[in-house]
Amino acid sequence: MEKRSLPYLLLLPATLFLCVFFIYPFLLVAWQAVSQDGALTLEHFRTMAGHWKFPTAFWNTMLLALAVVPVQLALALFMATLVTRMEKGRDLVLYIWTIPLGISDLAAGIIWLAIFEQTGFLNSMLVGLGAVEQPVAWLGYQNKGTIFLAVVLAEIWRATAIVLVILVAGMGLIPKEYHEAAEVFGASPWKRFTRITVPLLRPSIQTALILRTILAFEVFAVVIALAGTNFPVLMGETYHWQFNLQDRHVAAAYALVILAISIAFTLVFLRTLRVPREAQI
Amino acid sequence: MTAVTARETAVPAADIRKRGRFLVAITILILSVWVLAPIYLLAINALSSPAQVNAFPKSLVPGMETESIAFFLGFAGVLRALGNSILVAGITMVLAIGLGAPAGYALSRFDFRGKDAFRIMVLMTRAFPLPLLALPLAVMFIRTGLDDTAFGLALVHTTLALPFAVLITFSLFSGIPVELEEAAWTLGCTRFQAFHKVVLPLVLPGIAASAVFAFVISWNEVFAAAVLTIQNRTLTAFLLQNINVSPMHLKFAGGAMLVLPALIFIFAVRRYLFAMWGIASR
Numbered sequence: 001m002e003k004r005s006l007p008y009l010l011l012l013p014a015t016l017f018l019c020v021f022f023i024y025p026f027l028l029v030a031w032q033a034v035s036q037d038g039a040l041t042l043e044h045f046r047t048m049a050g051h052w053k054f055p056t057a058f059w060n061t062m063l064l065a066l067a068v069v070p071v072q073l074a075l076a077l078f079m080a081t082l083v084t085r086m087e088k089g090r091d092l093v094l095y096i097w098t099i100p101l102g103i104s105d106l107a108a109g110i111i112w113l114a115i116f117e118q119t120g121f122l123n124s125m126l127v128g129l130g131a132v133e134q135p136v137a138w139l140g141y142q143n144k145g146t147i148f149l150a151v152v153l154a155e156i157w158r159a160t161a162i163v164l165v166i167l168v169a170g171m172g173l174i175p176k177e178y179h180e181a182a183e184v185f186g187a188s189p190w191k192r193f194t195r196i197t198v199p200l201l202r203p204s205i206q207t208a209l210i211l212r213t214i215l216a217f218e219v220f221a222v223v224i225a226l227a228g229t230n231f232p233v234l235m236g237e238t239y240h241w242q243f244n245l246q247d248r249h250v251a252a253a254y255a256l257v258i259l260a261i262s263i264a265f266t267l268v269f270l271r272t273l274r275v276p277r278e279a280q281i
Numbered sequence: 282m283t284a285v286t287a288r289e290t291a292v293p294a295a296d297i298r299k300r301g302r303f304l305v306a307i308t309i310l311i312l313s314v315w316v317l318a319p320i321y322l323l324a325i326n327a328l329s330s331p332a333q334v335n336a337f338p339k340s341l342v343p344g345m346e347t348e349s350i351a352f353f354l355g356f357a358g359v360l361r362a363l364g365n366s367i368l369v370a371g372i373t374m375v376l377a378i379g380l381g382a383p384a385g386y387a388l389s390r391f392d393f394r395g396k397d398a399f400r401i402m403v404l405m406t407r408a409f410p411l412p413l414l415a416l417p418l419a420v421m422f423i424r425t426g427l428d429d430t431a432f433g434l435a436l437v438h439t440t441l442a443l444p445f446a447v448l449i450t451f452s453l454f455s456g457i458p459v460e461l462e463e464a465a466w467t468l469g470c471t472r473f474q475a476f477h478k479v480v481l482p483l484v485l486p487g488i489a490a491s492a493v494f495a496f497v498i499s500w501n502e503v504f505a506a507a508v509l510t511i512q513n514r515t516l517t518a519f520l521l522q523n524i525n526v527s528p529m530h531l532k533f534a535g536g537a538m539l540v541l542p543a544l545i546f547i548f549a550v551r552r553y554l555f556a557m558w559g560i561a562s563r
Contacts, residue, residue: 006472010387011399014380014447018402021418021440026409028417082309095551096313099320102543104501106517110536111323117529121322124338135337157319169555211407218410221503221521225532228525235412235504242416242508255413266408 026259032252044249048241048257057232058257063148064233065216068155072212073205075156076163081193084171094168101161108158109225113139116150116226141230151231154222159215163208170204171197206273213269214262234258320540327537331530353534362519363538365431366500369515372435373442373499374492380439381446382488386476388447389454406444414440415505422509429511437505442495449494453487454480490553493546500542 033044048054083093100108115121116138123135138146174197182192198205220235229236234254242251326334327350328343353359388396415437419428427433457480465475506518514522520535527535547554 004393007387007391007393008395010383011395014384014443015399015402017376017380017439017443018406021414021436022406022409022411023402025414025417025421028421029413032417032420079312082305082312085305086309091551093309093313094555095548096316098551098554099316099544099547101554102497102501102547103540104503104517104543106503106521107501107536107539107543110520110532111319111540114322114326114533114536115319119335119337119339119529121339121341127338157315165554172555214408214410218412218504220412221517224521225524235410238413238416239504239507242419248416248420251416255410255416258410258413262410263408 029252029255029259032249033256036249044247044253047247048250048253053232053237057234057237060148060232061217061219061234062261064151064155064219065213067148067152068159069209069212069216071152071156072160072163073209075160076167076208077198079160079164080167080171081197083168098161098165100158101165103158104221105158105219106221106225108154109222112150112154112157112222113225116146139227139230144231147227147231150226151219151223154226155216155219158222159212162215163212166204166208166211167201170201174200202273202275206269206275209273210266210269213265217258217262217265323533323536323540326530326533329530331528334530334533335528349530349534350537353531353538356531358514358519359516359535362514362516365510365513366516368431369435369438369506370496370499372432373438374495376435376439377442377446377495378450378488378492381443381491382450384447385450385452386454388451390459403444403447406440411441412437412502412504415508419509429509429513431513434506434509434515435499437509438499438502439495441502442498445498446491446495449491450484450488453484453491457483487553490550493550497543497546501539 034040034042036043079097083090083097086093103111113120118135118137118139120138122138123132126132127135137143139150178196178200179192182196187195218235219233220239223231223233223236229240234257238251238254238258241247241254325339325341325343328345328347330344330346330348331352333340333344333346334349384399387393388400418433418437422428422430422433427436461479461483462475465479466472470478501517503517503521506515507521510518516535516539520527520532520539524532
């Protein structure tokens with residue numbers, strides 16, 4: 001009897017915790033978004049969608065994810081391939097490449113601010129080389145393009161490491177024999193990569209894509225640090241409504257939008273990159 | 282044209298391999314510089330005097346002045362925010378491991394009904410933008426008196442760290458053969474004694490690594506911290522809320538302050554990073 005109840009006893013604290021602080025709050029936020037003084041209403045969604053910043057914030061967030069995530073996946077695949085073929089110094093290189101893993105998005109924003117601000121290192125270099133005469137206001141409100149680029153670079157710099165770690169861990173699980181067999185049959189390195197590594201890496205790629213896309217939709221502090229309010233994103237607007245405008249209903253509506261796109265993309269990745277049980281290693 | 286191709290094909294295979302290896306080494310070096318250079322640039326700013334930080338053009342050598350750091354640490358509220366960050370991250374660490382490790386143990390050692398349901402719930406947390414939890418919880422916390430407290434924020438951060446703690450400890454416990462425990466039982470140990478004397482010493486380093494991981498997750502979190510704290514800001518919340526009004530040297534010193542512990546921690550747990558993610562990502 002004790003043996004049968006033990007696993008449940010061990011799971012109980014974590015389960016209770018997740019019910020109270022994960023499932024219940026999400027129900028609560030959904031209710032906040034669609035209710036006013038206890039009655040159902042779509043007013044908050046109308047307020048949200050009617051505000052001029054909403055479409056900008058929505059598309060900025062989407063474009064950022066679109067610009068950042070594919071580059072991160074490609075770069076991480078490239079880095080993982082390089083590092084798994086290394087013999088000497090592998091640990092050191094992996095340590096260096098995973099450093100950004102421990103850096104918060106706010107710190108990453110501040111780091112790239114040091115480069116892109118008007119008296120920053122990029123302008124110092126360009127003026128030093130004589131490429132521009134006056135320091136350029138890269139992050140000024142009139143330079144939307146360079147703001148976008150700065151945020152993209154900061155995000156790629158900061159969060160490629162997480163994809164890399166997942167992929168390197170996944171590559172470690174692929175049996176060496178597959179590569180050796182392919183090599184014996186004369187498959188080129190590129191062929192081995194596309195025919196063996198990538199297909200067998202699918203579960204890891206799926207995880208990395210889901211994780212990264214959801215984090216990309218949550219982009220917030222990097223943008224605040226680099227652009228302030230010049231570049232609205234969904235999470236920043238959520239914060240703005242909650243904190244500055246003190247309207248938690250509209251903030252909740254924003255939260256539901258972020259939640260909806262996160263779940264939608266998760267489902268898409270789960271479906272398109274599904275790995276049949278028989279094909280798993 | 283034909284002469285060139287002829288000469289190229291004449292290059293021995295060993296030479297091509299050597300060139301290839303050189304190319305790989307250069308690429309690895311460039312990628313390492315890409316990761317390290319921005320951190321170095323931040324370090325230059327943090328180690329320069331305010332005047333040097335705001336000067337133009339910038340030098341690529343730090344001024345080796347502690348003025349900016351001293352100004353930052355002396356700035357009203359910074360030390361308190363630093364203390365809050367450590368406190369919140371500490372509570373998160375204890376909660377995440379305290380709640381997560383038993384669950385990880387149960388998942389690795391028992392087959393029982395509802396196991397899959399629990400796993401799905403843990404994995405589901407991944408599809409949700411968890412910092413948003415801060416919004417509804419802000420209301421709940423005001424009702425229960427947890428608003429603007431380190432403990433309240435730590436609860437939210439624990440939701441972020443708990444799924445990791447469960448999956449990581451699950452993989453750690455799965456790595457210890459169950460036979461070791463069974464041997465201890467036959468020698469007269471109770472289940473608890475066997476766990477305490479045999480399993481625990483073996484998994485302790487890994488548990489410590491995942492605790493460090495939980496600490497870093499909380500230390501770095503910005504959104505929930507900024508929403509849930511007003512007086513008791515953590516360092517990230519403090520920097521964020523002052524970011525529009527802070528002078529540059531304050532931002533850079535603050536950024537460096539955020540980065541430094543994270544660097545040390547990642548260095549400390551680097552051995553476990555891949556083992557942890559290998560399993561946690563399945």
